[in-house]
Amino acid sequence: MSMTPDAAALLGEWDELAAVAPGDRLYRTRRLSRPAQLDLRAGLREIDGAPCLVALPGGAGNSIASFETAGLRLSRAADPAGLLLVLSLEEPSRRDLFAEICSDCIRTVLRWEDEGENELVTVLAARLAAWRAFLRDQTSGLSRNEMVGLIGELLVLDRLLDENAEAVAAWKAPDDGLHDFVLSGHGLEVKTALGPTRQLHISTLDQLDDAGLASLHIAHVRLVESVSGDTLGQITTLIEQRLNGERARSAFRNALLRRGLLPGGDANAGPRVACAGIDGYAVSDGFPRLLRNDVSLGIAEATYQVEVRALAGFAVDMATVLDTFGGTGNE
Structure with missing residues (x-):
């Protein structure tokens, strides 16, 4: 710093x-x-x-x-x-x-x-x-992989703001929430990949548990490196400019800090990326996942990989997911 x-x-x-x-x-x-x-x-x-x-x-x-x-x-x-x-x-x-x-x-x-x-x-x-x-x-900046993960969350947040001006309040990842976004009983988990990927990384046994939720979806953000793309610093600036009033902007800056992003850093640091697309998947019965109730009692925690090609039957229109999720705050 x-x-x-x-x-x-x-x-x-x-x-x-x-x-x-x-x-x-x-x-x-x-x-x-x-x-x-x-x-x-x-x-x-x-x-x-x-x-x-x-x-x-x-x-x-x-x-x-x-x-x-x-x-x-x-x-x-x-x-x-x-x-x-x-x-x-x-x-x-x-x-x-x-x-x-x-x-x-x-x-x-x-x-x-x-x-x-x-x-x-x-x-x-x-x-x-x-x-x-x-x-x-931590007392230093994010690693490259952590930057990529945060970029994915911010790109989803940017789209949610199109539907709900209060979407920052639904961003739970900065508070160590189980799901990255939660609003009115709807959960959204963001998985981000830079370059080709065949697997989604699941970090806990509870991450894909939809118990108690009206719905749970995965947003698979696909990024590619591009000289004409945006850096993490540029993306955060663009989102902050969208927010109305110091109250909303301050809440966003505090969320970024809790998420691990140091304020005042080099806006050009990290990879320069473009979004190649966001794929949506509904987590429902039959979805390939491990749940805490399904594993032996001696297993305290587990991380695992889910093959993307195994999710074709659970694909949903991401625009519909964002519309429903973003709009729930306005009901």
Whole structure:
């Protein structure tokens, strides 16, 4: 992750605070010039000089869950000025990453303020939760195969947005959902291949279980590399531009971060692809699959491959699937 100007400025703030004589409070802080509607400060913890991002959230801070992961800690502290919400760095070796995370959270809050929104504490909490999810699983970018999988999900999301402007809410993969998309009882699993493929990879015994669902379908996204195609960064930008209002765009950016995509990356990174087609399959009786109730009790989990040629009898029109799935949110 390269250092952004905002992150560099925060590092400068912490260095300047380090030159200030210690006081009798838990933190020495300096309020940022913006946002205007939320008291947000660069800070240092007095006891050990750990850099912090400190917010005075008022009563709204009581509902924000504390956490500690990957060398970062979100906690509350009592102060004469009121309740403090403190994001602190617990592993000094991650100082640059911490600066990037703090600057990203500040930018997120400023976008909302610029749009006239005033729920800034909630906005900050949602962005911190997205970073927590990202850091729980990784601290670097996606692998090539993970990029390909995410591109497939985003291409399906783009088509669902044609039918339902609220389709981002149906995207459950960023929250480790069992199925990539779920809306009004309908499930959609996305399988993506770059180049020729004969098999679909199934990662759990529950992934093709349609119990409790009105329907379950597979969208098999077929990609080819093309110099005139789009990268992951370009695809995310195009989708974000389709969304109306900062609330929807922020939800999408948080979902991308939870899904493992670092913000502010090189838009040209990764493969440049074109969609050769999306094939639809209905998961129903007789579909070739392993279900948890069908395997021996001693088998805790399994991954397996399904031959694409064995699915011809389950093929459905993908446009119809997307129309039904996307339209269910508008009933």
